[in-house]
Amino acid sequence: MNINNPQAVFVGVDVGASRTKVVVLDSEKKLIGYHVRKSGTDFTATANKCLEAALVMAKAEQSDISKTISTGYGRNNASFADDSVTEIGCHAKGCFHYFPFEITVIDIGGQDNKIINLEENGKRAGFKMNRKCAAGTGAFLEEMSARLDVPLEEMDDLARKSENMVRLGSYCTVFSATEVLEHIRHGKKLPDIIKGVFFSVVKRIIEMGAFTEKVVMTGGVVAHNPYLVTMMEEMTERKILVPEYPQLSGAIGAALYAIEKESVKVN
Amino acid sequence: MNSKTYILGIDVGASYIKASLISYGNQPGVIFNRTEKIRKRNPIDVADETINFILEKNNLKHDDIAYLASTGEGEMVKRKTGHFYSMTTHARGGIFLNPEARTVVDMGALFVRAIKVDSKGKVLDYKMTGQCASGSGQFIENISRYLGLAVDEVGDISLQASKPETPSGICAVLAETDVINMVSRGISTPDIIKGIHLSIANRVVRLLSSLKAESPIILTGGMAMNKGMVQAVEELSKESKYDFEFCTHKDAIYSGALGAAIWGGYRNVLLKKKAEKITVS
Numbered sequence: 001m002n003i004n005n006p007q008a009v010f011v012g013v014d015v016g017a018s019r020t021k022v023v024v025l026d027s028e029k030k031l032i033g034y035h036v037r038k039s040g041t042d043f044t045a046t047a048n049k050c051l052e053a054a055l056v057m058a059k060a061e062q063s064d065i066s067k068t069i070s071t072g073y074g075r076n077n078a079s080f081a082d083d084s085v086t087e088i089g090c091h092a093k094g095c096f097h098y099f100p101f102e103i104t105v106i107d108i109g110g111q112d113n114k115i116i117n118l119e120e121n122g123k124r125a126g127f128k129m130n131r132k133c134a135a136g137t138g139a140f141l142e143e144m145s146a147r148l149d150v151p152l153e154e155m156d157d158l159a160r161k162s163e164n165m166v167r168l169g170s171y172c173t174v175f176s177a178t179e180v181l182e183h184i185r186h187g188k189k190l191p192d193i194i195k196g197v198f199f200s201v202v203k204r205i206i207e208m209g210a211f212t213e214k215v216v217m218t219g220g221v222v223a224h225n226p227y228l229v230t231m232m233e234e235m236t237e238r239k240i241l242v243p244e245y246p247q248l249s250g251a252i253g254a255a256l257y258a259i260e261k262e263s264v265k266v267n
Numbered sequence: 268m269n270s271k272t273y274i275l276g277i278d279v280g281a282s283y284i285k286a287s288l289i290s291y292g293n294q295p296g297v298i299f300n301r302t303e304k305i306r307k308r309n310p311i312d313v314a315d316e317t318i319n320f321i322l323e324k325n326n327l328k329h330d331d332i333a334y335l336a337s338t339g340e341g342e343m344v345k346r347k348t349g350h351f352y353s354m355t356t357h358a359r360g361g362i363f364l365n366p367e368a369r370t371v372v373d374m375g376a377l378f379v380r381a382i383k384v385d386s387k388g389k390v391l392d393y394k395m396t397g398q399c400a401s402g403s404g405q406f407i408e409n410i411s412r413y414l415g416l417a418v419d420e421v422g423d424i425s426l427q428a429s430k431p432e433t434p435s436g437i438c439a440v441l442a443e444t445d446v447i448n449m450v451s452r453g454i455s456t457p458d459i460i461k462g463i464h465l466s467i468a469n470r471v472v473r474l475l476s477s478l479k480a481e482s483p484i485i486l487t488g489g490m491a492m493n494k495g496m497v498q499a500v501e502e503l504s505k506e507s508k509y510d511f512e513f514c515t516h517k518d519a520i521y522s523g524a525l526g527a528a529i530w531g532g533y534r535n536v537l538l539k540k541k542a543e544k545i546t547v548s
Contacts, residue, residue: 017444041451111441133399134440143440173440174400174409175377178281 008066009033009058010262011051012255013081014090014248015043015074018110018138019220021251022050024058027066029097029259033058034248036220043077051080067258071250073111085257087250088116088127094253095216096122098243104211107249108201108221108228110138115208128209134173136204138221144197147177148190155194156225162195176200202231216241218249272333273298274535275321276528278356278521279310279341282376282404283489286317287524288325291333291532295363299325300521314344336531338523351530353523354382354390360526361485362388364516369481372471373522374490376404379471381478388526394478399438402470404490406439410463413446414456421460425495428461437466461495468499472507482512487522491515 009032014021016039024033035053040046047070055062070081071090078084087107095105096118105116113136117125134140145152166188170176176197183193201221215238217229223246233240243249271290278285288299303317314337322329329346337347338356353373361371362384371382379402380395396402411421432454434442442463449459467490475484490496497515504511518525 041447111444132436133438139440139444171398172400173438174403174405175398 007060007064009060009064010255010258011054011065011068012090012251012253012258013047013051013068013070013072013075013078014087014250014254015039015047015070015072015078016110016220016250017073017112019247020046020050020072020074021248022047022054023248023251023255024054024060025252025255025259027259029256031245031248031252033060034245034251036247039074043074044079047074047078048080067262069254069258069261071254082258083261085254088114088124088129090250090253090257091218092116092118092122092124092253093256094249094251095218095243097252097256099214099216099241101214102212103214103216103241105249106205106211106215106217106232108136108138108205108217108219110220113137113205113208115205115211117212130208135171135176136201138219140173140176140201141197141221141225143173143177144180144194147180148184148193150190150194153224155197156227158191159195159198159225159227161191162189164189164192165199166192166196168196168200198225198228198231201228202235205232206235211236213238214241216243218243218246220247223247272532272535273327273331274334274336274528274532275318275332276336276338276356276524276526276531277314277318277341277344277347278353278523278527279314279337279339279344280375280489280523281340282408283520284310284313284317285521285524286321287521287528288321289525289528289532291529291535295529295532297518297525300518300524302520310340311343311345314341315346318344318346334531334535336527336534338527349531349534351527354380354393356523356526356530357487358382358384358390358526359388359529360522360524361487362386363525363529364487364518364522365483365485365514368483368485368514370475370478370484371522372475372484372486372488372491374404374471374486374488374496376408376489378403379474379488381474381480383478383481392478394474396470396474401437401439402467402474403439404488406442406467407463407490407493407496409439409443410446410460413443414450414459416456416460422464422493422495424457425461425464426498427457428455430458431461431465432458433462433465437470442466461499464495464499465503468496468503471500472503472509472511475504475511476507476509480511482510484511484513485519486513486515487519489520491519
């Protein structure tokens with residue numbers, strides 16, 4: 001298969017520490033299929049299952065795949081990928097594709113946060129990444145949801161109902177979990193505590209570094225908790241852009257790299 | 268009438284309450300020690316019950332206690348005579364357990380603190396891990412719960428490790444994911460546990476080096492009761508080419524309570540002298 005085949009598709013795989021994302025793009029860079037699944041313990045098997053499901057959605061066959069690029073924490077576990085590109089590269093590309101001007105990309109992932117500054121031509125001006133600490137990441141929210149016994153998917157709605165936010169004093173996720181339980185014991189309302197948890201996430205990100213005028217937020221955490229974007233807008237006093245599929249940014253970036261690499265080869 | 272001066276020290280921690288009954292004099296002597304896990308109970312009630320338990324076991328009434336000294340989070344302990352700041356009580360308790368020690372390390376549920384002391388237990392300098400659980404006993408508790416083990420047994424299990432597998436980061440939360448991965452990769456439980464011990468020990472050794480700790484160093488607190496933890500600290504320190512010399516004590520978990528009791532005894536003598544002066548004049 002090559003790029004001249006009208007049926008040719010390009011696959012991007014983002015094997016995250018928490019979720020695996022697979023996207024299928026056609027040669028016009030249009031998203032025609034995707035699938036997201038918990039990464040679990042067997043990254044290779046999960047990536048294969050995601051690929052199958054995404055291909056079904058795209059109405060494409062394995063043989064239509066022109067090129068596959070993998071990225072993410074477990075990028076070497078996607079055995080069907082032809083090559084891999086770093087997460088920073090893929091997230092930058094995936095966002096710049098939709099917002100082609102000077103931007104700051106904030107990606108809140110399951111286990112790490114990235115802040116990438118892009119120039120108006122899409123060139124990376126700098127990036128920051130937090131990989132040593134769960135504070136401000138999806139893992140933080142997961143831990144809090146477990147401690148509060150509130151399903152992750154209900155956190156966003158509850159946070160919006162808060163009238164009197166509880167401020168958390170702890171930085172560390174482990175200590176925050178203890179603190180949160182203490183607030184419950186002292187009769188604080190659940191929505192107020194959850195908003196405090198969200199506030200802590202936003203604060204950790206703002207502490208990471210300076211942003212450009214236009215900010216794009218991506219990642220699974222943003223996809224499932226859009227209230228975080230609203231809070232970030234309030235705190236940074238600027239409109240924040242969010243792509244249609246925030247969780248797929250990295251995978252889309254990887255697929256875009258696949259298209260780029262393939263066309264270089266053809267030319 | 269009993270001729271002994273009984274002093275009770277009570278150290279309210281984040282996870283355990285530790286209490287020591289001592290007889291005070293030129294050579295303070297330990298009479299009775301007791302630890303009680305707080306679990307989800309109110310620490311004030313647990314402290315109160317612990318005090319009652321000790322009194323009962325030793326056939327004492329509350330009035331027989333000359334001074335009830337609290338430390339740690341013990342400011343709210345009922346019936347206490349006075350409260351002492353943790354840094355000074357741990358320093359004093361460490362020196363009591365080993366008079367040679369020049370650095371006392373308290374390895375607790377929430378953080379580790381390293382205290383440089385002189386021969387009288389005076390605090391010269393200190394450093395502690397603050398905002399992060401990567402060096403805390405809580406970390407071990409979480410992981411052992413994950414693996415379905417009791418906290419008391421993980422230390423011994425870690426001693427059986429042959430090829431320890433350390434987590435990729437230092438974060439106590441992210442390490443849980445690492446541990447799940449290790450389990451699915453078939454890494455043996457002792458190797459996983461040892462890796463976690465080494466990860467915590469790494470924080471302890473770094474803390475000691477930034478404090479420029481002086482040997483001998485006595486390891487105290489709940490985590491010092493864990494043989495695997497002590498061994499991990501010793502190993503890492505040797506590997507990092509520090510010439511730290513470590514020791515511990517079977518009563519290491521009581522260093523705060525003992526320190527509080529000794530300070531309480533000292534304060535009691537001063538109070539008595541004051542009272543005598545007033546009656547004389």
